[in-house]
Amino acid sequence: MDADAHIADFGRFVTASPSSYHAAAEVARRLVDAGYLLLDETADWSGAVLPGARVVVVRDGAVLAVALPDSASPVTPFRILGAHTDSPGFKLKPKSTTGANGWLQAAVEVYGGPILASWFDRELELAGRIVDMAGGEHLVRTGPFLRIPHLAIHLDRTTNSGFGPDPQRDLQPVFGVGDLAQADLVAHLAGLAGLAPEQVGGYDLLTADTQEPRRFGADGALYASGRMDNLTSVHAGLVGLLAARPTDSIAVLAAFDHEEVGSRSRSGAAGPLLADVLKRVTAALGGSTEDAARAFAASWCLSADAGHAVHPNRGEVHDPVNRPRVGSGPLLKINAQQRYTTDAHGAALWARTCAQAGVPTQEFVSNNAVPCGSTIGPDTASRLGIRTLDVGTPLISMHSARELCHVDDPGFLADASAAFFAPE
Structure with missing residues (x-):
């Protein structure tokens, strides 16, 4: 081959x-x-x-x-x-829209055993399935939509000596800014499936890195994905x-x-x-x-x-x-x-x-x-x-x-x- x-x-x-x-x-x-x-x-x-x-x-x-x-x-x-078929990452929680200080965030929990630090400061997408109230299944993906932000080193001088993110505090990705009371992540996801928000019965949605697979290195012999x-x-x-x-x-x-x-x-x-x-x-x-x-x-x-x-x-x-x-x-x-x-x-x-x-x-x-x-x-x-x-x-x-x-x-x-x- x-x-x-x-x-x-x-x-x-x-x-x-x-x-x-x-x-x-x-x-x-x-x-x-x-x-x-x-x-x-x-x-x-x-x-x-x-x-x-x-x-x-x-x-x-x-x-x-x-x-x-x-x-x-x-x-x-x-x-x-x-x-x-599955890989480590983060799964969207049932009450999925959260946020603080003007940021809109997705509420996620850790899936599997990811190297947590590697997921910071990357453009991520949500992908998986939405099941409508009639039991129909719809595959959806957002494209670049989320980012888990590092705290600047100026605000935490210990970052390079022992970074250990708190899974609940530090791993909730941002997806926008605005009024939390007016935000509805599920409504956005429902729209991708051609559904009204009230038609969503459940979902299984996880994060994925959106950077494309790529050859690199001497003679293009290495591959990252x-x-x-x-x-x-x-x-x-x-x-x-x-x-x-x-x-x-x-x-x-x-x-x-x-x-x-x-x-x-x-x-x-x-x-x-x-x-x-x-x-x-x-x-x-x-x-x-x-x-x-x-x-x-x-x-x-x-x-x-x-x-x-x-x-x-x-x-x-x-x-x-x-x-x-x-x-x-x-x-x-x-x-x-x-x-x-x-x-x-x-x-x-x-x-x-x-x-x-x-x-x-x-x-x-x-x-x-x-x-x-x-x-x-x-x-x-x-x-x-x-x-x-x-x-x-x-x-x-x-x-x-x-x-x-x-x-x-x-x-x-x-x-x-x-x-x-x-x-x-």
Whole structure:
């Protein structure tokens, strides 16, 4: 795959995906354009999920796509690439309009684990969904609209020696000036959806950085963007699925919501979504519970989530021997405490996959004194009993408003994803 073309398309994907709901919709749009059939979860799937079918399901901010080979049977195993659509940021509260001293502000709460300081003094947007009183869903985005302002150093001389923002006091972004009694942020958002304020029944709206993704550095080899954790994996899985032609397994792209807050939701990896879809696929093929268990026992899940490259200024926080670098291929993520699910069989599968794809790979393991995060992998393995391994694109500045990678690495992951979906 051409790295330049891939990174350019990734930039377009990120720009179209300021929220998990937009990301799920963009994946579905691209798949439908490629001939996939969008399924309604309330419908009977038996006439649509047949050998050779290509289908996609959207549930809230999650999306699952299934590509069945012509030879698919009730015991055909699955090859699942799991990722997540959400990223850290700030979520709009129910009583959303606040302010002080002539400023109009949006009332937000922290979503996930963002690097708080990185969100200051950036032009942000609100993006997500509004649900009207009749239950209709409307995707909205404001464009540049909000800014979380730093206090000037003249007024706080300790800023550079120990900045620790108070999440309630310091993180409410400004969006204008005027009379608070006359301001109504929800009315503005309703107008973007073509609704009157009284038609708004509820909303799920989060912040996103509005600066466009960009190449920079010597020879344009570095890439900066918001939401690379984890849209790098969602996009790589999408590109890999569209490129692959599976013959002996059913290829599944599963992009979940709410990973950054624990995955425990109806659209998260700890919820029933993946099991629901896989079991319905088996049933549509005429299979039984016994057939589903046999298929699961022979299946694999590639849990794809961004990982850590060695930091240029803080190399001591990384493992002293395993030193992954940007530009050197995707990471195989390993952890003795099962925060990542890779075992020896998974490592061997990944080695075969990368060899088939012709891409380099490298291992990531945490410094013993620096506990690692986790992924959707443990949830998927625990819920379904499917063999799972953890991989991802190496980044630095993870959970910043704007993260950094090498331009080659997202394409490497896409090539490996295609090989995983269609092993030789």
